[in-house]
Amino acid sequence: GGFTEKQEALVNSSWEAFKANLPQHSVVFYTAILEKAPEAKNLFSFLANGVDPNNPALTGHAEKLFGLTRASAVQLRAKGVVVVDAALGSIHAQKSVNDAQFLVVKEAVLKTIKVAVGDKWSDELSIAWEVAYDELAAAIKKAYP
Numbered sequence: 609g610g611f612t613e614k615q616e617a618l619v620n621s622s623w624e625a626f627k628a629n630l631p632q633h634s635v636v637f638y639t640a641i642l643e644k645a646p647e648a649k650n651l652f653s654f655l656a657n658g659v660d661p662n663n664p665a666l667t668g669h670a671e672k673l674f675g676l677t678r679a680s681a682v683q684l685r686a687k688g689v690v691v692v693d694a695a696l697g698s699i700h701a702q703k704s705v706n707d708a709q710f711l712v713v714k715e716a717v718l719k720t721i722k723v724a725v726g727d728k729w730s731d732e733l734s735i736a737w738e739v740a741y742d743e744l745a746a747a748i749k750k751a752y753p
């Protein structure tokens with residue numbers, strides 16, 4: 609059991625592929641979210657003018673979310689648990705973010721990684737991201753007051 613070195617390496621290398629074309633991959637990410645949850649447009653002020661790859665707030669928030677998922681993989685490999693700032697729990701509790709929304713964002717993350725890595729995609733790679741995301745989401749929810 610546990611998160612393996614291979615899983616961490618898969619997440620790290622695909623994180624690099626994601627960052628290598630942040631504007632384009634951000635468009636894939638937000639488009640996937642809005643397809644399944646159009647109301648997300650009202651949650652994020654930077655989506656007011658649509659999915660604009662030249663909006664640094666839009667790409668910055670995407671980079672942060674993927675970066676935290678990568679950091680979750682690193683923590684899982686090193687310590688077997690994911691710890692997040694209490695503030696991260698408070699923000700999401702305040703916005704009443706629920707499990708259905710966590711699932712929409714997860715599916716958008718997995719789809720974006722698939723596009724980013726192209727023919728390097730595998731089930732193993734996808735599962736590594738899924739575990740890192742699920743454990744991160746659980747840590748955020750655990751921090752709900």
Ligand code: HEM
Nearest residue numbers: 648651669672673676699700703705709710713741744745
């Ligand atoms: C804010 C991360 C899931 C909605 C934030 C912030 C972070 C973050 C770091 C602070 C502001 C920023 O820098 O972006 C995450 C991570 C998630 C996750 C790592 C999954 C593991 C979700 C989900 C939703 C959501 C599923 C709802 C669809 C929000 C909202 C804010 C926020 C509404 C406040 C945005 C603002 O007004 O500035 N999140 N988030 N988050 N998140 Fe999440």
Ligand code: ISQ
Nearest residue numbers: 641652669670672673713
């Ligand atoms: C959730 N929380 C913070 C930032 C985000 C950016 C895109 C999609 C979901 C997010």
